[in-house]
Amino acid sequence: MAVSQNEQELIRSILAGSSEAFEQLISPYGDRLFNTLVHILRNAEAAEDVLQDALIQAYVKLETYQGRSSFYTWLYRIAVNLAFSHRRREHPMISMDSQKSALGEEPVSTVDPVDAASLRAERAELLHAAIGELPDEFRAVIILREIEGCDYKTIGDILDISQGTVRSRIHRGRLQLREKLIPLFKLFKQNSPMS
Numbered sequence: 001m002a003v004s005q006n007e008q009e010l011i012r013s014i015l016a017g018s019s020e021a022f023e024q025l026i027s028p029y030g031d032r033l034f035n036t037l038v039h040i041l042r043n044a045e046a047a048e049d050v051l052q053d054a055l056i057q058a059y060v061k062l063e064t065y066q067g068r069s070s071f072y073t074w075l076y077r078i079a080v081n082l083a084f085s086h087r088r089r090e091h092p093m094i095s096m097d098s099q100k101s102a103l104g105e106e107p108v109s110t111v112d113p114v115d116a117a118s119l120r121a122e123r124a125e126l127l128h129a130a131i132g133e134l135p136d137e138f139r140a141v142i143i144l145r146e147i148e149g150c151d152y153k154t155i156g157d158i159l160d161i162s163q164g165t166v167r168s169r170i171h172r173g174r175l176q177l178r179e180k181l182i183p184l185f186k187l188f189k190q191n192s193p194m195s
Contacts, residue, residue: 035148040087040140054078076158077159088136144159
């Protein structure tokens with residue numbers, strides 16, 4: 001999807017020096033982009049920093065934007081790339097398996113969940129933790145597809161990969177998620193008072 005007429009006008013205004021036009025251009029995407037970055041980085045403060053860096057970079061590089069994809073896609077590509085660079089720089093990946101090997105078995109909580117809402121919250125936390133453990137290439141497509149609801153073409157545009165690669169990574173990412181979650185949900189169910 002190409003840039004909209006309204007976005008074209010805002011971009012012309014920005015390039016002519018209007019900072020208010022930049023605020024108007026990015027305002028529809030800020031919250032959604034922040035949420036994506038929180039899912040990728042698993043840290044709200046880091047997500048805020050990366051978001052600010054992405055917006056600065058988008059402002060500085062706006063003249064290079066050619067309008068072949070939507071502005072949203074272009075902005076997301078900048079932010080997602082910065083997020084993965086930040087993760088590689090700040091947080092080397094440590095797998096749960098290596099942590100278990102180093103520390104022994106994980107302790108099992110003896111506290112009973114209060115109700116169905118707390119069970120859902122705990123399951124959601126397990127899911128987000130499992131997504132956070134995926135390799136970057138799979139985490140990105142899973143977040144963009146399952147959490148952000150992007151279609152394959154948009155994901156491909158954001159990550160600068162083909163739709164076939166998007167499909168493959170989503171499939172492989174889902175398989176890895178399943179491998180991580182099945183044992184956790186079994187353990188979770190065993191310890192649940194409702195089982």
